[in-house]
Amino acid sequence: MLRIRRRDYQKYVNECCCYRCFFHNFVVYYKPEKQLNMLNKKVEKILNEQVEKEGYSSSLYLAMASWSEVNGMAGVAGWLYAQSDEERMHMLKIIKFINERGGKAVVPAFKQPGKDYPSVKKMFEEVLKHEQYISASINEIVALCMAEKDYTTHNWIQWFVSEQIEEEANATAILDKLNMLGDKNLYVFDRDIMSLRGED
Ligand code: OFO
Numbered sequence: 001m002l003r004i005r006r007r008d009y010q011k012y013v014n015e016c017c018c019y020r021c022f023f024h025n026f027v028v029y030y031k032p033e034k035q036l037n038m039l040n041k042k043v044e045k046i047l048n049e050q051v052e053k054e055g056y057s058s059s060l061y062l063a064m065a066s067w068s069e070v071n072g073m074a075g076v077a078g079w080l081y082a083q084s085d086e087e088r089m090h091m092l093k094i095i096k097f098i099n100e101r102g103g104k105a106v107v108p109a110f111k112q113p114g115k116d117y118p119s120v121k122k123m124f125e126e127v128l129k130h131e132q133y134i135s136a137s138i139n140e141i142v143a144l145c146m147a148e149k150d151y152t153t154h155n156w157i158q159w160f161v162s163e164q165i166e167e168e169a170n171a172t173a174i175l176d177k178l179n180m181l182g183d184k185n186l187y188v189f190d191r192d193i194m195s196l197r198g199e200d
Helices: 006-014 019-029 041-070 074-101 120-147 149-182 187-196
Strands: none
Touching: 041 074, 041 120, 074 149, 074 187, 120 149, 149 187
16 A cells, blocks of 8 residues: 655655645655565575475375375375375465565476385385475474574464474374384275374
8 A cells, every 4th residue: 555654745745836746756755665574585485495395295195195096095095185185285375475475476386296106104104204304394494584583484484383293293103003014904004094184
């Protein structure tokens, strides 16, 4: 919204003899006030990189869900489809935050995830490794916010810090079960895996 500060208004009026030069002075002197609390470019860039990572997470889990489905594991597929939706929600959350803070979110191309997995256990090992990678990149955002004194983003990103604790714990709990079971006899595991999901 266009707002003229009182002292600027006075400056235009003092130097004017008519409406024409008032508007002339307005054009010469007026500079929009910097939007309060706008994202700085470094923070905007790292958040856009995180948009790509969350979008890739969503594609990765979608590919894993599809592989599980065609291999007769409807429960595992359900878990991964839900996880893919959650990652898309994370991506949207970051896009909206960037735009609300006066930045510009850019939706990138996502690299293609794998098509096949040697076993359910190997697949969940990849899930855990990926979540650890995402946690590290969220921590980099936290560190940059501190360095740039962007306490608003620092406060906002804490939601993702907590989310990553939960996501690593969920993947670890699933791997614990798979380590007990081995690669065979997954009927009960497939039936019960949805009960291992935390609250979304
Ligand atoms: Fe599982 O990662 Fe999003 O944040």
